[in-house]
Amino acid sequence: MDENTGGLSGLFAPERVAVIGATESEGSIGRAITRNLQDDFAGETVPVNPNYDDVLGLDCYPDVDSVPGELNLAIVVVPPKIAVEAVRQCGEAAVRNVVVITAGFGETGSEGASRERELTEVARQYDLNLVGPNSLGVMSTPSGLNATFGPENALPGSISFMSQSGAFITAVLDWANDEGIGFKDVVSLGNKAVLDETDFVEAWGEDPDTDVILGYLEGVEDGGEFIESARRVTDDTPIVMVKSGRTEAGAQAVSSHTGTLAGSEQAYEAGLEQAGVLRVDNVQELFDFAQILSGQPLPDSDDVAIVTNAGGPGVMTTDAVGDSNLSLASFTDETLESLSEAMPEEANIYNPIDAIGDADIERFEEALDIALADENVGCAVVLSAPTAVIDFDDLARVITDLQAEHGKPVASVLMGGERTESAKEVLREGGIPNYFDPARAVRSLDALSRYREISRREYEDPERFDVDRERAREILERAEERGDNRLGVEAMGLLDAYGIPTPEGTVAADPEEAVAAAQDIEDEVVMKIVSPDILHKSDIGGVKVGVPPEDVYDAFEDLVTRARNYQPDADILGVQVQEMVDLDAGTETIIGMNRDPQFGPLLLFGLGGIFVEILEDTETRVAPVSEREATEMVEGIRSAPLLRGARGRDPADREAIVESLQRLSQLVTDFPAILELDVNPLVAGPDGVQAVDVRLTVDTDEL
Amino acid sequence: MDENTGGLSGLFAPERVAVIGATESEGSIGRAITRNLQDDFAGETVPVNPNYDDVLGLDCYPDVDSVPGELNLAIVVVPPKIAVEAVRQCGEAAVRNVVVITAGFGETGSEGASRERELTEVARQYDLNLVGPNSLGVMSTPSGLNATFGPENALPGSISFMSQSGAFITAVLDWANDEGIGFKDVVSLGNKAVLDETDFVEAWGEDPDTDVILGYLEGVEDGGEFIESARRVTDDTPIVMVKSGRTEAGAQAVSSHTGTLAGSEQAYEAGLEQAGVLRVDNVQELFDFAQILSGQPLPDSDDVAIVTNAGGPGVMTTDAVGDSNLSLASFTDETLESLSEAMPEEANIYNPIDAIGDADIERFEEALDIALADENVGCAVVLSAPTAVIDFDDLARVITDLQAEHGKPVASVLMGGERTESAKEVLREGGIPNYFDPARAVRSLDALSRYREISRREYEDPERFDVDRERAREILERAEERGDNRLGVEAMGLLDAYGIPTPEGTVAADPEEAVAAAQDIEDEVVMKIVSPDILHKSDIGGVKVGVPPEDVYDAFEDLVTRARNYQPDADILGVQVQEMVDLDAGTETIIGMNRDPQFGPLLLFGLGGIFVEILEDTETRVAPVSEREATEMVEGIRSAPLLRGARGRDPADREAIVESLQRLSQLVTDFPAILELDVNPLVAGPDGVQAVDVRLTVDTDEL
Structure with a gap:
């Protein structure tokens, strides 16, 4: 057995495959799959069906147990009512890999959902690698495995592709x-009752024949696990994905399509980015990126050379570079000298190099050769409009040869219709994509550059601060006791226990305690009513600012009276007596957390x-965050210049904000019971921060 | 002669065309053009060249004057040195339309530039419609006119296309x-020595055979004129354009490509939007939009129905709708009832309608028919993955028939390769575009909707306020006198003369005048040094706020001393004594103007x-602006909610801001001498605005 696809080699590189439910009925899935396997599969196909002695000329067995010898994979196409039993039989017969094509499970209602739970249990019991149910099947080109009922087989290649939509x-x-x-492998994930995207990311990450992992997903089962696996895999293998259901309407469509509740788009955006996934929004980019990532090397730098025989398309390409993370290469003096010798006077030797309309193949070759040799050039786009003097096939050969010689990535824009067809084949042989639209060429090179950064990322472990976890637990438990x-x-106190600076203060249960607390603070204080029943304290006059020591007693009584007037049966815990924080001495920031169903x-x-x-200028990350990630959050907002001291302000202590975010990350990771938490404001002054107020929601069952 | 293309009918629908410089030399442009004309042109082709008696079997004449009968169009391909003379001869011989293919003019340096000026003069003298120089030529399919040296003729169609790049x-x-x-007409604009984009926009706007105007431009010659023409034309005919040189690098590439200085991207963005042009960034959208605009009707509403046999692609389409200005249609109860009768139970009858994988052509037809009949549906996307039960050709016929029957626009996404080819032809016959990527289908429908809004726009004339133009002129003239x-x-006073509210105040030339001015104001005042040599008054302590009447005298002397210390030879005009404006009583806004080389x-x-x-949250428009446009500026910034009274603020008097913008628009339109002007801040309170400070740059030669 091939060890390539890690723990899933039996799935993608089996020697003997059973089709449970194989039939000869025209138009049936059982026939289509048997036929597809028979046509191209290098291994042995074994039909299983008690009603046949043979199917399409192959010996047929009544059940998997009767099949002599080892089976590596079973494809289940029997009706839903007997599918779970068929899978159990696979477990008993030690068939470790099972693809359940059968539909009628979780996607169809409560009966189906309970059937799916049963299926998952059986698979767990026998430790099966189970794909589906409701899957189109799997393919793997090295062995010619096409265990799907689709009409097409895949061409061999190095892209492995998973999809939550079989039709796609x-x-x-x-x-x-x-x-x-x-493609190398293709898998239709179906309902993901057992194997999900994380399993395939891991398997393909270990597969030397997979150069790029592609996915169409409508959801991720376990966000945290996915991030962890994808981070490891993307060191060597790029992952490009469409995650659909991005928009509100799309998320609703996902839920009626697959019956799963989508997590928030914000969480997916943050989570997939943290995982190192190149996320794309449309099908075109999915395959544009896949092709260039599988065919071209990564650029050493982001400086693009453009070589063209047409000024206009050269300008469009330059604009596309301006839109991307790439930049236009500045040629060395040596390059400019060589170009000015090689090019006619009317040509433009500065980037974009315009070899002008009468450029023949030799001039094109020289220009590209000189450009690719320049140490300031990381990658190149070659453009040609159709002219009388250029044969696209010749040009394609020049491009592939020079790309191979210099080892820098190249994208090609031979602009035309039919006449580009054979040239495109030459380019494809050399792993070079061709586009009519220069913008696509540039975006694809940009994807290479983005992946280079991802592959170089060092994922630091989140820092673990020395905190008072017990005290935090006690605070949460007291809340639980109160209900x-x-x-x-x-x-x-939760924040204090985790080292996030808070103003001095305490909850006083009676006026005397309040006076004592104010005496400790030795200054005017802020007093706030404390009641789980009163959320908007300011609205009912439940906050008093700048209370001098002598007024604290009366203020306590007044606050309690107001609260009682507002809601006679309110549960009043007391009054918070707090040190004054000068809001004007710093910048008000917000740090917070909410818990996403998929990403936590x-x-x-x-x-x-x-x-x-109003400006919705926020950054989000899935916790736990490393120092680098917390720093990216602080520096990533549009208004970050204000923290750096723009317009004559005092710069805020950004390191202290970063540390607070890390400590908050630790708090919410340690206590899954905290469902939501907002520190608003966290005032960031020139020397440190202070958390002035906090609100949180707790699931006391989780404690 | 055909009157279709307005004043340019002689150019696109000539009866007799001379080729000045026609030759038989293999590989020459003169031969290529003569050959292209000979092949397809329905009219007569007349070679002109003193060295031939006949060219490619056609009688050849030594010059245009010797050609018997009327010539409507001359194509000039002679060398640059004699091209101007050839054009003059056209003028003398009353050939009103000339296309100068010859290069070596403005694009090549100072000699070429002076030759181009000469060409323009000759053309003006004889009132010629001149295309080029440095043009690839013109095409018009109704008469088979291909007066270019390109290898391809165009297919007939209703798209007219202009390009500043011949290679493109x-x-x-x-x-x-x-x-x-x-295409209907195609023109390569070349250097635009005479005819430019505005001329073709106007001509095609009057042409009933042109349904869509497309352009690839690197610059607009006269922005104001272009806006005016395009506004008129886009009432009936959509204009879709790539304006390249959007980015800094791109603008630089444009300037080395065409030798023209590009205006600011901000001006193009505003100007093209105000003109009603659908601006696109890439080639793909240029033609996606052209195809749907030429083939499909405009939707009555923006509510999209999605009909699919595949859940996943349906979700992707829904996301694309979420990204666009369109929205997902909510079906009527009647529709839902019909759908639930027509569809199997597992189908999703809510939008997107998922007829599921086993949908045959009848089910598809019913679903689409019911959806298009719904009054809540404005347009539709039909998607199909390849399945065993769907023939794409049949489905294409169903789609075109139902589109025609219901008269609502439809975009098609038959997903596949080769097997979609013949279906695409069926769809094309019905004017329906097909895409593999659902996102493109949705963006194209979105373009239809955006054009519907453009076509309905009412362009009000900018309001002309009753202002004191003479006083404004005097202020500017006094500045001129001072140099x-x-x-x-x-x-x-300029602002005051144009009715933009300013605080009470005056420039005092000596301490006594200052004291008198302060007495008029009857309160504390602001005092600012006034000197053209001191731009940053605050930096040198040249501003005093809250000066009580008794301190005004000393303050005057102190301000002048500070200014003298800072710059002994500064030209000091005096001290501005101004009423205090309470900045906290309103929101600080900025209104300003700078003059763009193309758009003014x-x-x-x-x-x-x-x-x-920091947030670069601004809106720009080319002046003069109407009330609607000024309102769009105020409401269009991201931070607009702050003006509307977000977070407990007093709402600002937005009408007063809008009026100030209109008055500023009138001021800068009346006085081209004002090159730049900033009112910063314009304080907007709940009841009106006040301009607290102003800075402007004046070109005194323009007065």
Whole structure:
């Protein structure tokens, strides 16, 4: 057995495959799969069906147990009512890999859902690698395995592709065969009752024959696990994905399509980025990126040389470079000298190099050779409009030869219709994509550059600070004892326990305690009513600012009276007596967290007030975050210059904000019971930060 | 002669065409053009060349004057040195339309530039419609006119296409012929010595055979004129354009390609939008939009129905709708009832309609028919993955028939390769574009909707306020007399003359005048040094705020001393004594103008401080602006909610801001001498605005 695809080699490189439910009925899935296997599979196909002695000329067995010898893979196409039993039989017969094509499980309602749970249990019991149910099947080109009922087989290649939509696979194969795009493995994930995207990311990450992993996903089963696996895999193998259901309407469509509740788009955006996935929005980019990543080397630098015989398309390409993370290469003096010798006077030797309309193949060759030899050039786009003096096939050969010679990535834009067809084949042989639209060429090179950065990322472990976890637990447990699941300023101790600076203060249960607390603070204080039943304290006059020591007693009583007037049966814990924080001495920021169903704790950072609420200028990351990630959050907001001291402000202590985010990350990771938490404001002054207020929601069952 | 293309009918629909410089030399442009004309042109081709008696079997004449009978069009391909003379002879011989193919003019340096000026003069003298020089030529399919030296003729169609890059035309035609995309007229603009984009926009706007105008431009010659023409034309005919040189690098590439200085991207963005042009960034959208605009009707509403046999692609389409200005249609109860009768139980009858994988052609037809009949549906996307039960040709016929029956626009996504080819032809016959990528289908429908809005726009004339233009002129003239071209607070009178509210105040020439001015104001005042040599008054302590009446005298002397210390030879005009404006009583905004080389006065609006400087949250429009446009500026900034009273602020008097913008628009339109002007801040309170400071640059030669 081939060890290539890690733990899933039996799935993609089996020697003997059973088709449970193989039939000869015209138009049946059982026949289509048996036929597809028979046509191209290098191993042995074994039909299983108690009603046949042979199927399409192959010996047929009544059940897997009766099949002599070892079976590596079983494809299950029997009706849903007996599919679970068929899978159990696979387990008993030690068939470790099973693809359940049969539909009628979780996607169809409560009966199907309970059937799917049963299926998962059986698979777990026998430790099966189970794909599906409701899957189109799997393919693997090295062994000619086509265990799908689709009409098309895949061309061989080095792209491995998973899809949560079977129809999308059918469509893509039909198109890819036409475009000459090949695949290593293809899997239709179906309902993901057992194997999910993370399993395939891991398997393909270990597969030397997979150069690029592609995915069409409508959801990720376990975000944290996915991030961890993808981070490891993307050191060597790029992952490009469409995650659909991005928009509100799309998420609704996903839920009616697959019956799963989509997590928040914000979480996917952050999570997939943190995982190192190149996320794309459309099918075109999915395959544009796949092709260039599988065919071209990574650029050493982001400086693009453009070589063209047509000024206009050269300008369009330059604009596309301006839109991307790439930049236009500045040629060395040596390059400029060589170009000015090689090119006619009317040519433009500065980047973009315009060899002008009468450029023959030799001039094109010289220009590209000189450009690629320049140490300031990381990659190149070659453009040609159709002219009387250029044969596209010749030019394609020149491009592939020079690309191979210099080892720098090249994208090609031979602009035309029919006349580019054979040239495209030459380019494809050399792993070079060709586009009519220069913008696509540049975006593809940009993807190479982005992947280079991903592959070089060092994922530091999140820092673990020395915190008082027990004290935090006690605070949460006290809330549980009170039956409160919404906490406010009385939970400031949580932040303090985790080392996030808070103003001095305490919750006083009576006026005397309040006076004592104010005496400790030795200054005017802020007083806030503390009640889980009163969320908007300011609205009912439940906050008093700048209370002098002599007024503290009366203020306590007044706050309690107001609260009682507002809500006679409110549960009043007391009054928070807090040191005054000068809001004007710093910048108000917000740090917070909410918990996503797929990705878990999602941290948020932004500047307070209008910046979050009106300009929606926030950064989010899935926790736990490393120092680098927390720093990216702080530096990533549009209004970050304000923290750096723009317009004559004092620069805020950004390191202290970063540390607070890391400590918050640790808190919410340690306590899954915290469902939501907002520190608003976290005032960031020139020397440190202070958390002035906090609100959180707790799931006391999780404690 | 055909009257279709307005004043340019002789250019696109000539009866007799002379080729000046026709030859038989293999590989020559003169031969290629003569051959192209001979092959397909329905009219007569007349070679002109003193060295031949006949060219390619056609009688050849020594010069245009010797040609018997009327000539409508001359194509000039003689060398640059004699090209101007050849054009003059055309003028003498009353050949009104001339295309100069010859290169070696403005694009090549100073000698060429002076030759181009000469060419323009000759053309003006004889009132010639002159295309080029440095043009690839012109095409018009109704008469088979191909007066270019390109290798391809165009297919007939209703798209008229102008391009500032000849190579781009060659590339596009090769590709378009393959895709079955046809054209009415094609023109290579060349150096635009006489006819430019505005002329073709006007001509095609009057041409009933042109359904869509396409352009690839690197610059617009006269922005104001272009806006005016395009506005008129886009009432009936959509204009779709790539304007390249968008990015800094791209603009530089344009300038080395065509030798023209590009205007600012901001001006193009504003100007093309105000003109009603659908601007696109890449070639693909240029033709995607052209095809759907020429083939499909405009939708009555933006509500999209999606009909599919594949859930995944349906979700991708829904996401694309979410990204666009369109929205997912909500079906009526009647529709839902019909669908639930027609569809199997497993189907999804809510939008997107998923007829599921086993949908045959009848089910597809019913679903689409029901959806298009729904009054809540404005347009539709039909998607199909390849399945065993669907023949794409049949489905294409169903789609075209139902589109025609219901008269609502439809985009098609038959997903596949080779197997979609013949279906695409069926769809093309029905004017329906097909895409592999659902996102392109949705963006194309979105373009239809955007054009519907453009076609319905009412362009109000800019309001003309009753202003004191003479007083404004005097202020500018006094600056001229002083030799100042940078004015500051001493020019507040300009704003006052145009009805933009300013605080009470005056420039005092001595301490006594200052004291008198302060007495008039009857309160504390602001005092600012007034000197064209001191731009940053605050930096040198040249501003005093809250000066009580008794301190005004001393303050005057102190300000002048500071200015003298800072710059002993500074020209000091005096001290501005101004009423105090309470900046906290309103929101600081900025209104301003700078003058673009192509589009003229470009107005800017934004909130003051960080909003403009750090968040770059501004809106710009080419002046003069109507009330609607000024309102769009104020409402269009991201931070607009702050003006509407977000977060407990007093709402600002937005009508007063809008009026100030209109008045500023009138001021800068009336006085081209004002090169730049900034009112910063314009404080917008709940009841009106006040311009607190102003700076402007004046070109005194323009007065």
